[in-house]
Amino acid sequence: MKTPNPARRNEQSRRAILSAAFDLVAESGYAKLTVEAIAARAGVGKQTIYRWWPSKGAVFVDAVLAVTGDEKGHLALPDTGDxxxxxxxxxxxxxxxxxxxxxxxxxxxxxxxxxxxxxxxxxxxxxxxxxxxxxxxxxxxxxxxxxxxxxxxxxxxxxxxxxxxxxxxxxxxxxxxxxxxxxxxxxxxxxxxxxx
Amino acid sequence: MKTPNPARRNEQSRRAILSAAFDLVAESGYAKLTVEAIAARAGVGKQTIYRWWPSKGAVFVDAVLAVTGDEKGHLALPDTGDxxxxxxxxxxxxxxxxxxxxxxxxxxxxxxxxxxxxxxxxxxxxxxxxxxxxxxxxxxxxxxxxxxxxxxxxxxxxxxxxxxxxxxxxxxxxxxxxxxxxxxxxxxxxxxxxxx
Amino acid sequence: MKTPNPARRNEQSRRAILSAAFDLVAESGYAKLTVEAIAARAGVGKQTIYRWWPSKGAVFVDAVLAVTGDEKGHLALPDTGDxxxxxxxxxxxxxxxxxxxxxxxxxxxxxxxxxxxxxxxxxxxxxxxxxxxxxxxxxxxxxxxxxxxxxxxxxxxxxxxxxxxxxxxxxxxxxxxxxxxxxxxxxxxxxxxxxx
Amino acid sequence: MKTPNPARRNEQSRRAILSAAFDLVAESGYAKLTVEAIAARAGVGKQTIYRWWPSKGAVFVDAVLAVTGDEKGHLALPDTGDxxxxxxxxxxxxxxxxxxxxxxxxxxxxxxxxxxxxxxxxxxxxxxxxxxxxxxxxxxxxxxxxxxxxxxxxxxxxxxxxxxxxxxxxxxxxxxxxxxxxxxxxxxxxxxxxxx
DNA sequence: CTATAACCGAGACGGTACGTCGGGTCTTTTA
DNA sequence: TAAAAGACCCGACGTACCGTCTCGGTTATAG
The missing domain is CATH 1.10.357.10 (Tetracycline Repressor, domain 2)
Incomplete structure (x- = not known):
């Protein structure tokens, strides 16, 4: 197995894949999520997905993290004393x-x-x-x-x-x-x- | 869709299917459980499975219940007063x-x-x-x-x-x-x- | 590899596959002949092709033979004496x-x-x-x-x-x-x- | 499409490509000849092949000609009178x-x-x-x-x-x-x- | 004697087709 | 006459290559 060079990675494709995965689950549920559907929706070759993720599950988790991760910062719980x-x-x-x-x-x-x-x-x-x-x-x-x-x-x-x-x-x-x-x-x- | 007559059901096949499903999960994990594998292991036609269960999940749950269900009775918690x-x-x-x-x-x-x-x-x-x-x-x-x-x-x-x-x-x-x-x-x- | 049972073969599918292969070559040339195209044109699953033929070449040869073979009989050359x-x-x-x-x-x-x-x-x-x-x-x-x-x-x-x-x-x-x-x-x- | 300048062509790469193509066919047969394999074997980028040849077939023919062409001269048939x-x-x-x-x-x-x-x-x-x-x-x-x-x-x-x-x-x-x-x-x- | 353009190696990319697996349906044969 | 056996259509899998497209790096003329 040859590991690809992350420096050459296409950022646009990466984002398209993650958001396609996220949207597909939101629309049709996780059971219907397929690598082919992600690739088609993202306008991307399947190989580009397999090059960077080991499984559709990993793509999906990354997709959720990409969305969730943006909310960084408000992690601390309120501390009113009560x-x-x-x-x-x-x-x-x-x-x-x-x-x-x-x-x-x-x-x-x-x-x-x-x-x-x-x-x-x-x-x-x-x-x-x-x-x-x-x-x-x-x-x-x-x-x-x-x-x-x-x-x-x-x-x-x-x-x-x-x-x-x-x-x-x-x-x-x-x-x-x-x-x-x-x-x-x-x-x-x-x-x-x-x-x- | 024709509903089959439960009275005519082959009890031997039913048991073989459930225990095949259970054993396959125990041996290889749930991800590798397939209807075809269950049928093959049970010496049963696929149709016989689809006739009586709607999905492999249902078969598996039934299989677990068949095993678990035998332990009926000792459900009450101990009550020592403490x-x-x-x-x-x-x-x-x-x-x-x-x-x-x-x-x-x-x-x-x-x-x-x-x-x-x-x-x-x-x-x-x-x-x-x-x-x-x-x-x-x-x-x-x-x-x-x-x-x-x-x-x-x-x-x-x-x-x-x-x-x-x-x-x-x-x-x-x-x-x-x-x-x-x-x-x-x-x-x-x-x-x-x-x-x- | 399990060898399928020829007795159970679907004659309709067989014919559809052969004539699809033949027509596709006639229309678009042999270079563009693909198993997927044959399957699609014949209204057949790819597996049905792979079950009975080892390669698309074998399908094509069979297709030609099916057409050519019908002309049996007029094989003898003329013998006018000259x-x-x-x-x-x-x-x-x-x-x-x-x-x-x-x-x-x-x-x-x-x-x-x-x-x-x-x-x-x-x-x-x-x-x-x-x-x-x-x-x-x-x-x-x-x-x-x-x-x-x-x-x-x-x-x-x-x-x-x-x-x-x-x-x-x-x-x-x-x-x-x-x-x-x-x-x-x-x-x-x-x-x-x-x-x- | 821009036509490249033959004067700047890398002679070493050209030779490596032709001999890689020739050797690959000799070793594994023509069916397994791929542009990627030629490029890899020749230590050359794929683009360098596509820059100078329209297809892998053209590369192969050139490769054979390069080998065959060396034998120029002894083309005339013997003429012993018999x-x-x-x-x-x-x-x-x-x-x-x-x-x-x-x-x-x-x-x-x-x-x-x-x-x-x-x-x-x-x-x-x-x-x-x-x-x-x-x-x-x-x-x-x-x-x-x-x-x-x-x-x-x-x-x-x-x-x-x-x-x-x-x-x-x-x-x-x-x-x-x-x-x-x-x-x-x-x-x-x-x-x-x-x-x- | 730079500099600037070309070719080069490398390899990621959007695609097409591969040959395989398994799902769920339908048909044929056996007990 | 239900059940085994298994062929069928279909959809998705993960892989191999295609031909195109950047990327630096390295020549090798032209200023």
Missing amino acids: LGADLRAVLRAIVDEYNDPRLDTMSRAMTIEALNDPGINTEIVERIMGPHLEATRERLRSAQRAGQVAEDADLDVAVELLYGPIYHRWMLRTAPLTHEYADTVAEFALRALRAA | LGADLRAVLRAIVDEYNDPRLDTMSRAMTIEALNDPGINTEIVERIMGPHLEATRERLRSAQRAGQVAEDADLDVAVELLYGPIYHRWMLRTAPLTHEYADTVAEFALRALRAA | LGADLRAVLRAIVDEYNDPRLDTMSRAMTIEALNDPGINTEIVERIMGPHLEATRERLRSAQRAGQVAEDADLDVAVELLYGPIYHRWMLRTAPLTHEYADTVAEFALRALRAA | LGADLRAVLRAIVDEYNDPRLDTMSRAMTIEALNDPGINTEIVERIMGPHLEATRERLRSAQRAGQVAEDADLDVAVELLYGPIYHRWMLRTAPLTHEYADTVAEFALRALRAA
């Missing part, structure tokens, strides 16, 4: 995202890809979830300093306490994701975390 | 299951199917997760009666508080699933749920 | 065939296939040229009996003496193929063959 | 060439090219066959002067009478090309041509 309010705000925002059909579709597609390919899973977790989880830990650390969270609380578990329930309900569709539900989860988490 | 001990025992058992490579593979395959097809998702949730979640709620209800859990606690959320973090960590592979971790989750949940 | 007249008639007929653009195209395409694949060459020679050459030898044998051709003349070479010059001129396009030319070749051959 | 002996010698030499696997491969490849492209056919005929045919005609003219060949014999047809049978047998592989066969052909031709 931990409960801040957590409720974050969980409600997440619930809103999952309720957006577009984002719902994309997220489930990403999840399928992550399940099929551990490498893609790593990439997704590191580049998308990771920063968000770290921002959440940072907020909790701040709360620890303020004495609102037990000093010895394991913050890795703490974030899972916050996001795990919502993720569970979203994945399994066991019940609707509402703001009220977000508040309940936040309330439970607060109780679990607060200093004795 | 809620903390009981929850730790349950979460440790779940962690063990996720750490079993065979079950891990099957669970991820099921998850992909559920993501691809809402109908299959419903079936999985109702027939596999449902009874388990209900058993957990039942144990928590018992704890409520014993005054160990707040009377007004939303038990639907409570079970997500228990299983959500573990599910989150398993799905995203963010960190290993250990007994210690199970204990930590149980501990947090207990604090969140206990009566003020 | 060998010279009979040979002139045959060579003129051959010259006419080579001058028909349709047949010219087909013949050159066949020749390319024969050059690329010795197996196809054998098939062409045996099924198309062979009977014709044998018929010619038979006419010459008759002439030997009549004392018009030397008894010890090698008839295998004799037919090459008749057809070789025309074939040479046709293949290399060194000069036009006319009836006059056919007569000249026949005249030379007669002189070469006649009993001393 | 026409029969001279013709037998020439036909035997031709038979030997066709029996050399290397030359056989090259000749068939050239023939395919000639069939595919009339322009190449012309070039081959004029530059390779032409001089040889003319030399043969010249020898026959000499024989006419010596009264060994009929004065009114059409010499264009005469050379075809000599080479046509061999060409026919070589192309169709109907029988082996032996010296004995060459002698037989020469004998027939002599009889056909001699003055009455």
Whole structure:
């Protein structure tokens, strides 16, 4: 296998491919995404896709990252001093995202890809979830300093306490994701975390 | 489309198909599961599969259910009176299951199917997760009666508080699933749920 | 490689494939003949072609044979007793065939296939040229009996003496193929063959 | 389209391309000859090939000519006064060439090219066959002067009478090309041509 | 004796066709 | 008369080459 020279890469084609992949999933769902369709929509030869990505899943993840990545910066969670309010705000925002059909579709597609390919899973977790989880830990650390969270609380578990329930309900569709539900989860988490 | 007569169904073929599907996933992973491979392995015509199942996903889910379903009965959670001990025992058992490579593979395959097809998702949730979640709620209800859990606690959320973090960590592979971790989750949940 | 069962072969598809191949060459030339085009024109899956033929060349040869083969029966050369007249008639007929653009195209395409694949060459020679050459030898044998051709003349070479010059001129396009030319070749051959 | 300046042409590249093309056919057969393979083997950019040749066929023909062309000069046929002996010698030499696997491969490849492209056919005929045919005609003219060949014999047809049978047998592989066969052909031709 | 244009190696690009795999349907043969 | 066997149409796969098109780098005349 000869590795291509990235310096010579056609930036225009790269962008056309990513946006074609993204749009196709948005329009027809991930199951109908094919490399040929991406190539056709992007006005590109199939080989140009295979030259730079190992699979259609990788293309799709890159496409989502290209869109998501633009939103860099507003990663830090609000820190009003009122931990409960801040957590409720974050969980409600997440619930809103999952309720957006577009984002719902994309997220489930990403999840399928992550399940099929551990490498893609790593990439997704590191580049998308990771920063968000770290921002959440940072907020909790701040709360620890303020004495609102037990000093010895394991913050890795703490974030899972916050996001795990919502993720569970979203994945399994066991019940609707509402703001009220977000508040309940936040309330439970607060109780679990607060200093004795 | 003609609906076949279930009475005339060949039970031997049915079983051969289900066990072929199950074994193929166990051996080569879900991605390589094909209807043709199932038919060949089961010594069955493809049409016999399409006659009774709408998709390979449905076959696979049925196959898992056929295996899982045999374990009926021991669904009730232990109730020693010590809620903390009981929850730790349950979460440790779940962690063990996720750490079993065979079950891990099957669970991820099921998850992909559920993501691809809402109908299959419903079936999985109702027939596999449902009874388990209900058993957990039942144990928590018992704890409520014993005054160990707040009377007004939303038990639907409570079970997500228990299983959500573990599910989150398993799905995203963010960190290993250990007994210690199970204990930590149980501990947090207990604090969140206990009566003020 | 599993060999398919000829008994189950779809006769309609077979015919559609052969006539599609033939027509495509007649319309656009052999260089533009592709398996995909044959499949599309015949309303057939590519696999159905690959199942029964090893290459597009084999399909094409079969197609020509299907057309040519129908003309069975009039293989015997005329035998008026006048060998010279009979040979002139045959060579003129051959010259006419080579001058028909349709047949010219087909013949050159066949020749390319024969050059690329010795197996196809054998098939062409045996099924198309062979009977014709044998018929010619038979006419010459008759002439030997009549004392018009030397008894010890090698008839295998004799037919090459008749057809070789025309074939040479046709293949290399060194000069036009006319009836006059056919007569000249026949005249030379007669002189070469006649009993001393 | 801009025509490049031949003065600036890299002679080293030209030679590398021709010999790469020749060697590749000798090693793997004409069917596997590709422009990319030639470029790679010659250590040359593809564009350098397309700049100077219109097709891979043209490259190959040039390659053969470059090799063949070196043998210039010995084109004249032997003229010992014994026409029969001279013709037998020439036909035997031709038979030997066709029996050399290397030359056989090259000749068939050239023939395919000639069939595919009339322009190449012309070039081959004029530059390779032409001089040889003319030399043969010249020898026959000499024989006419010596009264060994009929004065009114059409010499264009005469050379075809000599080479046509061999060409026919070589192309169709109907029988082996032996010296004995060459002698037989020469004998027939002599009889056909001699003055009455 | 530069400089500026050309050719050159390299190889990415938009395409076409390849030969294969598998999906889901339809037909023929066997028990 | 259902089921096995498997041929069929179809769509997509990932690969091989096509012929075109930049990219620097290197000659090699023309100023």
